[in-house]
Amino acid sequence: MPTITIDKQTLEVAEGTSILNAARSAGIEIPSMCYLDGCSNHPTCMVCMVKNNANQQMIPSCATKVVDGMDLASDDAEVKEARKEAIELLMSDHVGDCEAPCRVACPAYMDIPKMNRFIANNQFDKALQIVKEEIALPGILGYVCSAPCEKVCRRKDVDQAVSICLLKRFSDEESNEYLPEKKESNGKKVAVIGSGPAGLSAAYHLLLNGYSCEVFEKEEQAGGSLLPAIEKGELPEDILKREIEILKKLGLVLNVKQEITLEKSASLQKDFDALILANGAEGEVFDLEKGKSGLQVKSGTYATSNSKVFACGSIIRVQKMAVKAVAMGKEAAWSVDSYLSKGEAKTTERLFNSRFGTLRKEELAEYLKESVEGDRVEAKSPKGYSKEEAIAEAKRCMHCDCRKLDNCRLRDCAEEYKIDRRRFALGERNSVVKYMKHDSVIYEPEKCIKCGLCIEIAERHGEKTGLTNIGRGFTVKVAVPFNQELNEALKLAGRECAEACPTGALSMNN
Structure with missing residues (x-):
């Protein structure tokens, strides 16, 4: 049996084994796209390359058989650069979006096309499950969201954008008894100061991740910056109450009329493992560094100068968009989770996204193949869509996202090797x-x-x-x-x- 060396690890493998399978048998992972067990090996992607240390040549591991005495490198800088270049070449003429423009434009990163698919298929419970993976307060945002997603919807190049915000409201109204599954309790406690959209969102995602969570609100009523919308008649008060009741069912403890004094701030830091400030004020009692418009936080992590204290929402800078505040609350909660579980606050990062831009006129017809003809469906009731109206509107979605969003090997490799999408993009697509x-x-x-x-x-x-x-x-x-x-x-x-x-x-x- 041939004996080879890969990354200074000596292996004995059967005659006729490919380098790729020899490496995998030893737990050495080599990426590949054109290889599949049971099919012929015709190396076309060249992503599985390794280096022969004897002559410094790059060879495709999927189609090269082991030879006794081989000495190979699979993870040095030169190999990684060669793979990166191969992926960039594959991407040079790849025309397709990983994520639909509407999802990219949504500050909360909601999977809008998937929600639309479920609504169109009369699967309303599943639609709300998709919404609540990212958005804590869909009922509220169904009324007060400024819908940046609709501004980039490609359907508007045909007639009118899909009514995404109303569909989100419908999914919540239709299935509002749904409670997301929580992780087991991890025994840690987080306090959230402020009960506006950022604070309630942070609490929601902390609760789902197994934390005990208490919200402290200095006013008599929870809601923070959402309360003016209720006064203006833009948001029904019962929607806010219902969203808070859902959070309580998930385990939230809500404390109102609790102004945070210097003494109270000290006791909170003692009693809780971490704090999130989301109240638009009161930051000074924690003696934190200030920025130009509010509290100073580390970019992306929401961490302040106090290692136990995080901040999000208008306490950093005034948030005019409720959906942006909701998104910040979610990201702050995830950063706190990383801090308490791994010892380091972490930035929320989105995966590699292939984007090819505006649709040409001739391409609109291709995307309409996945849709139906007709202008935007207008809701007959001020409360929103009926089932029939929601289904009809959801069917107008042109599904600009990729159906293999979660198992595309090209995307996985592009993410792993941090490629430059435009490096070899020449001429017209x-x-x-x-x-x-x-x-x-x-x-x-x-x-x-x-x-x-x-x-x-x-x-x-x-x-x-x-x-x-x-x-x-x-x-x-x-x-x-x-x-x-x-x-x-x-x-x-x-x-x-x-x-x-x-x-x-x-x-x-x-």
Whole structure:
């Protein structure tokens, strides 16, 4: 049996084993996109490269068999740079968004397309579950959110933006008894000073992560900056009360008429593991450093000059958007969780997101294939949508997000290697095309990396038409031969091809 060395680790492996599988057998992870067990190894992505230390050459580990005495490097700087470059080359002609523009524009990062899918499919409970993964107060924001997501909705280039805010309100109104699952108690306590949108949001996410949480409010009524909206008739008071009751069911202890004095601030720091200031004032009693517009915090972590005290919302700078305050409360809670569980406050970071910009006129028709015709549905009731109205409006969503958001290997590699999306992007991009004439599969060729896995899988299943490479060199595309439709090409192998696809080029239509 050959004996090889990978990253100074000596291995004895069976004759004929690929370097990739030899490494994996030893717990050495090498990324790959065009490799799949049971399929031929035609190295096209070149992401699995390793270095032969004997001659300093880069070789594809998926298609290279081990040779006795090999000495290889899989994680040095040169190998990582070569992989990064390979991923950047793949991304140079990749036309597709990981996240829809509406989600990117939402300060709270709500998965809007997924909510819309569930509403359109009459799955209202699941829609609210998606909303409450990111947003603590959907009922409130359904009335007072300024909806920055709607300003970037691509549907407005056809007629009118999808009514995202009303759909969010509907999901909450329809399924308001839903309580998210909490983690087990970790035995730690956090105090939140202030019961406005930032404070209530911070409390919600702390409770879900297993913390005991108490909110302290100096006024007689909770709500903070939300109370003027109630006075103006913009927000029904019962919605605020209902949101607070949900937080209490999750374990929140709410203390009103509790002004934080110097003495009280000292006792809070003694009694609680961490504090979040979210009240727009009272920061001076904690003797914290001030910035230009409010308390000074470390960028992204919401940590103050006192290691136990964090701050968010208008106490840092005045927040005119309630959804921004809600987002800050969530991020502050997550930073506190990192501080108390790992010893270090952490910035909330979003994953790599491929973005290709504005749709061309000819591409609007392609995106409308996933939607329905018709102007925005207007709610007949001042309370919002009926079930029928919500379903009809949700169906107008063009689903600009990627269906393989959570299992796209190209995105995973781009994130791991921190690539420059534009490094090799030259000239005009290709136009988006969507092949949807199939019962269960969608094909978007401009996301394809030409790995050939779908071609081989279709052939193995005995597909009469199948898929093939059309064109030569840089113009080659995987397509259906003889101008046939996708439903003719993949009668048997559609699901397996979609599951094997390393990107969102082939995906299930659900």
